[in-house]
Amino acid sequence: MINRIFCITFLLSCAFITSAAAQPSKPYRVGVILPGGAQYTTLEGFRQGLRDLGLEEGKHIALTIKDVKGETSAADAAAGDLEKGNASLIYALTTPVVTKTKSATAKIPVVFSLGSDPVTGGLVESFAKPGGRLTGVHYLVRDLTAKRLEVLKEVMPRLARVLTYYDPANRVAVEGASLAREGAKRLGIKLIEIHISSVEDLKKKLDALRIGAADAFLFTADPLIGSHSQLVIDTAKSKKLPAMFQEQSLAAKGALVSYGQNYYDIGRLAAKYAQRIIKGDHPKDLKIETVDTVELVINLKTAKELGLKIPPAVLARADKVIK
Secondary structure, three states: OHHHHHHHHHHHHHHHHHHHHHOOOOOEEEEEEEOOOOHHHHHHHHHHHHHHOOOOEOOOEEEEEEEOOOOOOHHHHHHHHHHHOOOOEEEEEOHHHHHHHHHHOOOOOEEEEEOOOOOOOOOOOOOOOOOOOEEEEEEOOHHHHHHHHHHHHHHOOOOOEEEEEEOOOOHHHHHHHHHHHHHHHHHOOEEEEEEOOOHHHHHHHHHOOOOOOOOEEEOOOOHHHHHOHHHHHHHHHHOOOOEEEOOHHHHHOOOOEEEEOOHHHHHHHHHHHHHHHHHOOOHHHOOOEEEOOOEEEEEHHHHHHHOOOOOHHHHHHOOEEEO
């Protein structure tokens, strides 16, 4: 009888241990801080990249999304909350958000996707050896400003006045506006610069925009504008103003043209950094990768609505044409 009781107890203990071992460990907590707008396309790519690497959301990874809606100052509190809440990693998108995330945290690793040089911005020591808690993907937004204006001129040969909105308190936006100014001067185009300081300010100035005040809108590297890109696109279309943006999903959403990187692919690439940190690698040793492949996308449906005829030579060069 004693032996029988011992055997039963032993078998039950083994079953319990086996059952406990089969239970998955808690998901690795990743906080995501983004300014909204087109950066949701980057987030979609990040999620797909994690799946490609075998990290299933809800099982292996738990994402906490913090959308600051273009108000960069809100990234401070978002980053601090994630670190205090014991998130294991932060994925931060755009330079101002990454900058705030770094300053508001002390220990947590940060993977970034940003459109300006992280070395000159003081975020890392070098591309090859970041040297701290931050690493990730660098792509070209600000640096393509002048080229974006050139492409717009090719799309609209009679282009004479270009409108842009940006926050003069944002360093990257100011640098982008400077590049736009230089490019406009070289092309003989008048650049109309309108300063904005908040989302409400942007809405008021968009409402005040008169039909015929400019020939086109040019996006410069400002997360506040980027986070409300759909509002800008819709307003521009309603006032017969062609819009040039930086990412192809925005051309699909109604902008006349986009010239820049594929944000979805950038997000997929960033997922590899998250996976390596989860496996135990340190950000200081993970080389920053620069994405420099650009895509030209033209929306012919928008062109028709605006009464524009796109030159055949430009259409032939486009990587994608939306009809």
